[in-house]
Amino acid sequence: MALVARVRALLLPGSRLRGATLGRAANGGGAGARRALSHRVLVEADPAAGVAVVKFRNPPVNSLSLEMLTELGICLEKLENDKTVRGIVLTADRPGIFSAGLDLTEMCGRNPAHYAEFWKAVQELWLRLYQSNMALGAAINGTCPAGGCLLSLTCDYRILADNPKYTIGLNETQLGIFAPFWFKDTMVNTIGHRATERALQLGLLFTPAEALQVGLVDQVVPEDQVQSTALSVMSQWLAIPDHARQLTKTMMRKATVDQLLKHREADIQNFVSFISRDSIQKVLQVYLQKLRKKNH
Ligand SMILES: CCCCCCCC/C=C\C/C=C/C(=O)SCCNC(=O)CCNC(=O)[C@H](O)C(C)(C)COP(=O)(O)OP(=O)(O)OC[C@H]1O[C@@H](n2cnc3c(N)ncnc32)[C@H](O)[C@@H]1OP(=O)(O)O
Secondary structure: OOHHHHHHHHHHHHOOOOOOOOEEOOOOOOOOOEEEEOOOEEEEEEOOOOEEEEEEOOOOOOOEOHHHHHHHHHHHHHHHOOOOOOEEEEEEOOOEEOOOOEOHHHOOOOOHHHHHHHHHHHHHHHHHHHOOOOEEEEEEOEEEEHHHHHHHHOOOEEEEEOOOOOOEEOOHHHHOOOOOHHHHHHHHHHHOHHHHHHHHHHOOOEOHHHHHHHOOOOEEEOHHHHHHHHHHHHHHHHOOOHHHHHHHHHHHHHHHHHHHHHOHHHHHHHHHHHHHOHHHHHHHHHHHHHHHHOOO
8 A cells, every 4th residue: 555545544543633533632722622643743723713733743853754744744634624724833742853854764775666755745745835725834943954944934934942953944965965946946935046045055054043034934932932922923824814815825836836836747757866876875874874873
């Protein structure tokens, strides 16, 4: 069975976001708040506020593995079909690491069919998030490199915790790879062409103060206020009539989305042939070994 079908089958019986399987939130939720779990994603929905908080819990670093991408996609699909939810806040279940980005083990030592399946899942999650009709906020409560940064850039606004360890950026070139065109476009749409060119070529990871200055995040707040600020900003976005906000969002993002839709298959093939190169495999293996050595 394909991975998406397997995860769907796993999630459907026990983790519906509506109905009896959702209990009241243990804490922090308003009256009627509901909680749903999948393996790697926790959803806390507050129907009265029209908001769901989607929490990543894929230890140790919330990397975007194929399973994580798939579960997150399915959770988002369910929320999009839930009429009580108009806005979603993305955050990490435990502070420290928002997401370490794409899971490097999915891009190392595998076969071309696996690389293609993985990249398709990355594309699908980006398309789902970037075109979402929901208002999306990122409550960035941890470090946020590469694919983690991309996730946050798909949102309508970003709130970052004021901790100098929590850097954010598309640092791919530092690994010896590079951000594909639609990562680049997503960043250009947020901080502009020149700032993106500098950030991407140098593979910059911005501190909170730098990220705020360049416009990569909208607000930097004390660590214990990240989620509450994201929720309070969400209420501003939800004060706008949905149809007007959604039409505007579509208008702003359509050209970028269309570029990927038009070149989707070629983008997969390009990724597979790039990542399969011996030289790139070597570079990724060295990077992974360096990360692992730290701990042994
Ligand atoms: C023609 C062209 C076509 C297109 C071509 C496109 C090519 C480009 C393709 C893809 C773009 C890539 C996007 C990405 O997202 S790549 C990932 C980038 N991420 C990073 O650089 C972050 C790496 N991680 C870290 O810096 C740190 O782990 C940390 C700061 C996030 C957390 O630090 P710490 O708490 O100290 O944890 P550890 O470093 O000790 O890590 C724990 C454990 O986790 C493993 N790990 C970390 N990050 C990843 C990861 N991204 N994927 C997989 N595994 C990861 C790490 O190795 C440790 O493992 P252990 O020792 O075995 O426990």
